Amino acid sequence: MKPWLALALLLTALGARAAPGDARPLKLWHAYRGGEESALVQATGLFTSKTGIPVELLALPYDAYAAKLTNAIPHGVGPDVFIFNHERLRNFHAQHLVAPASGLMREDYFPNAVEALEVDGQVYGYPMSLKSLALYVNTKRVPHVPETTNALLTLLPALSDADAGRFGLAYESGDFYFHAGFLFGFGGALFDDSGRASFDTQGMARSLAFVKGLQDKRFIPQEASGALVKSLFNDGRAAMAISGPWFAGEIASDVDYRVVGLPVVSETGLPIQPFLGVETAYVSARSARAEQAQALARFISLGEASRVRATVGRQIPADVAAYTLREVREDTLISSFREAARHATPMPNTLEMARVWEPMKLALRAVLQGGTAPEDAGALADRRYRALHRVRPPEASPLPWLGLVGMVALGGSVWVLRRPAAAHPFRRRYPDVARAAAYLAPAAAGLAVLVFIPFAVGLGMSLFHHEAGEYSFVGLANFVDILASRGYRISEPLSFYFTLAVTLLWALVNVVLHVSIGLLLAMLLKNPLLKLRGVYRVLLIIPWAVPNYITALMWKGMFHRQFGAINGLLVALGLEPVSWFTRFSTAFAANVVTNTWLGFPFMMVVALGALQSIPQELYEAAEVDGASQWTQFRRITLPLLKPAMLPAVILGSVWTFNMFNIIYLVSGGEPGGGTDILVSEAFRWAFQRNEQYGFAAAYSVLIFVVLLGWSAFTRRLTRASSEVVG
Amino acid sequence: MSSPLNAEHDLSEVTLSGIKKSFGQNPIVKGVDLQVGEGEFLVMVGPSGCGKTTLLRLIAGLEQVDEGEVRIGGVRVNDIPPRDRDVAMVFQSYALYPHMTVRENLAFGLTLRKLPAAEIASRVQEVAGMLELSHLLERKPKALSGGQRQRVAMGRAIVRRPKVFLFDEPLSNLDTALRVQMRGELARLHRRLGATMLYVTHDQVEAMTLATRVAVFNGGLLQQVGPPLDLYNRPANQFVAGFLGSPAMNFLEASRQGTGFTGRGFTLPCPADVPAYPNRVLLGLRPQDLRVVSQGPLAGTVDAVERLGFDGYAFVTTEAGLVAARFDKGVSVAVGDTVHLAPVSDALHIFSADGAAALRHPEQQASLNAAAGVAS
Helix, strand or coil: HHHHHHHHHHHHHHHHHHHCHCCCEEEEEECCCCHHHHHHHHHHHHHHHHCCCCCCEEEECCCHHHHHHHHHHHHCCCCCCCEEEEHHHHHHHHHHCEEECCCCCCHECCHHHHHEECCCEEEEEEEEEECCEEEECCCCCCCCCCCCCHHHHHHHHCEEEEHHEEEEEECCCCCCCHHHHHHCCCCCCCCCCCEEECCCCHHHHHHHHHHHHHCCCCCCCCCCCCCCCCHHHHCCCEEEEEEEEHHHHHHCCCCCCEEECCCCCCCCCCCCCEEEEEEEEEEEECCCCHHHHHHHHHHHHHHHHHHHHHHHCCCEEEEEHHHCCCCHHHHHHHHHHHHHHHHCCCCCCCCCHHCCHHHHHHHHHHHHHHCCCCCHHHHHHHHHHHHCCCCCCCCCCCCCHHHHHHHHHHHHHHHHHHHCCCCHHHHHHHHCHHHHHHHHHHHHHHHHHHHHHHHHHHHHHEEEEEECCEEECCCHHCCCCCHCCCCCCCCCCCCCCHHHHHHHHHHHHHHHHHHHHHHHHHHCCCCCCCCCCHHHHHHHHHHCCCCCCHHHHHHHHHHCCCCCCCHHHHCCCCCCCCCCCHHHHHHHHHHHHHHHHHHHHHHHHHHHHHHHHHCHHHHHHHHHCCCCCHHHHHHHHHHHHHHHHHHHHHHHHHHCCCHHHHHHHHHHCCCCCCCHHHHHHHHHHHCCCCCCCCHHHHHHHHHHHHHHEEEEEEHHHHHCCCCCCC | CCCCCCCCCCCCCEEEEEEEEECEEEEEEEEEEEEEECCCCCCCCCCEEEEHHHHHHHHHHCCCCCCCEEECEEEEECCHHHHHHHHHHEEEECCCCCCCCCHHHHHHHHHHHCHHHHHHHHHHHHHHHHHHHHHCCCCCCHCCCHHHHHHHHHHHHHCCCEEEEEEEECCCCHHHHHHHHHHHHHHHHHHHHHEEEEECCHHHHHHHHCEEEEEEECEEEEEEECHHHHHHCCCHHHHHHHHHCCCCEEEEEEEECCCCEEECCCCEEEECCCCCCCCCEEECCCCCEEEECCCCCCCEEEEEEECCCCCCEEEECCCCCCEEEEEEECCCCCCCEEEEEEECCCEEEEEEECCEEEEEEECCCCHHHHHHHHCC
């Protein structure tokens, strides 16, 4: 009886698999929140009620989203449909993650939206909504909206009063996403005919000169962040702002505003053309039910679904028909943005595009914060671009390596086998090995997973070159490139040696300051007559207790050129405010100040403990012998502190050497990567310069080698000084 | 600068006038006047907490007086820091600099005063030789024994040729044999250097053997100062009498009755030279002046016996209290025996009833010397 039952169940299961999977839900992934998410739920609900096919939604956090897609789809466990912006299309296409939009009809959508989704003549994905920059205008302060840049320039003086902190216009001037519109409006192009990025153009120079002019005349704030723009506009201290649809949700209710398209550049007659972002519904190339997935993707991009997304989600629909609907037409925000988007250029979806950001950031910084002339900035960006766009190293044969590994393994096994047998078998020598292993297992497992395996993987990866999802073996080419400083001079910030020098200087300066300040404060605190000792101790430990990235962000804010507390203090003292992040020395100093604030409590605590272990009698004996306070410090305190401070100094030096948070968050490597240390440089190669994982891994291996040498050296130091106090 | 060690000690007398010192609410030194002559070896003794170490530190300058004046060589030094007072101190725990070799420890004070290197080297050599440290010069303190560290600490003081040497219980961390040996060395050192030395200890044997004069302190006040035997034979009050000598003097309450003193369970004849006495007195009898006899004024049961080889002490419970008495080698005494005790001739010390003043001391002194030498 039993075997028949089992067989019957098995057949049923198989049968269920074979039957049309109408009943199983389609999987849709997205990164929406709030209103946009509710709109999507409603839209897919409409699909289900129409077709009977259920849809299972999954909301993902934005940072991990792309990585998850890359990992899941090729293994067949990804979504059927996913929503993403269009910039990554080339990457998705190269990694074979997306299928062409088979059901798409071009006339349903705005042309530039469809254009954005084209690769080699084929359209991948269904355009859902548009994102571009527009001009937000405070209607109370600006009754007539400027339509040209000349009109803008006429308006701005009356609206600006930099001493009172008021500006006619506020936007994130240092971000290329915002500057692109000006570049195109001044007739500049980002790519040449062959598709490579080209920066040294007339349009680039003119657009930079224009923006620099605005800043010099103090019509726009310096070093503006999104948060600053928002607060200025909401306080009424910025009459106009340039931002995207997301900004609408951040405006205070008491501000009356309009959204209009960006003005036309008077010199060229071209409108300012910001980048257009198209949020797209992609169909996975590995979907088991392609037809239904295509139907779903198409559905949510048109018709009722589109209306719901516009009204509930406040999105700007990409389909033409939506604008015939009354609710959409009458929504001023949506139609304003639609108007503004009319002149937007789709952000190119090529790989080249991803390589443009860092050079442009450099150029903008150089012009706006540094002293570079607008005509020269293009060349600057060009050089950086060429340095970053590494020539692909030639593929190497892994055979010699495998041969080496084989030989080592062979030699190792021969050595092991030829060793004389142990006098006692292993079991007898270590009878408790099982129990010992049980105690060690959890920690060993943790170490293996968190330290050893990643290390081995990194080591291996340094021998490969990664591009668009493909790894190719290149042997030691990465190391050679780094150490030969290929593509840039040794004295340039991108060079390994420059960065190494900066890192060493960084570690040295910091440790010296930490120890000096920590020791000084410990000497002050150890005096038992000092009242409120407990209070002082707590106050000094707080820097240590606050998470260091919060500290870093606080200090970064304090170093802001216009609104920072440090410059405020300098001005109050009658000094000139300093532009902290435009010169290496001041940017480095800002980093050092922040890290010192963070680092001295550790040294102080170690020193305090060590000081309290020195018997008071030694000082008395020295006093009677004739030693002054200073001599006592030099001849008694310092030598006796050494055994305790030395390990602390070694530890501190290694921590500081790899202090990523401060460098990344405070100076951000400015100016031009000058204050980047080895570890932040490696990070950029891996995650900001087109995923050059192999190169970054090679960098990391070199960092490891440097620190290994340092540890060996310091181990000898500690051994030498360990026999002092008996 | 190359003169022998014992030459430059003019103006090295120490004078303390009206010294008072409190720590917080606790008065430690309550008014001390003391004069230490040039080349003297003054030992300050007393129980723990009596203020002797504080006084030493006040002289060194490690503490500041609340009231009073300290003079060294006639110069008032109240406001002068330790390093300028030209004193050297040997600490109880030696306070050797652990990170320096013996040579560097010895030379430290000299290098601070910027003496020429040759001078420093020669002085260090001399002192190392004197204290038998020559073969230890390159060692660090943790590689030395207790006695060796002691000598390094002393050497460090000697090499500086200060006006005054201050010793703060330097032998208390040593074992008995070493202590005896070091005591001898200290005495030799004093003879050789002829320097003014102030020495603090709670050990009365050290006081008796090392001092030219002994100063006894109790409760922050000076009880008596004088040559050791003076204090032993003619203690100024009950405290000094009970402090010096081991086992301690026996004290018996008594009242005058005719030609004798009567106490609980005993009567002792009153000495002839005694003037009019108050009715109630405190009698003092050293154990060395009492013998176990077949018939005597004091009687009791033996509570404990200490046999020391050539003699012994019996601790006898009498009606008047616990009395210690000496017995010779040949005498057999056992715990639980009933014994009689009798004083040798003219052994009676008489104190006022509250013990604060001495009224009479025995005339014979020579025979009492031996007891003082018994090791503690």
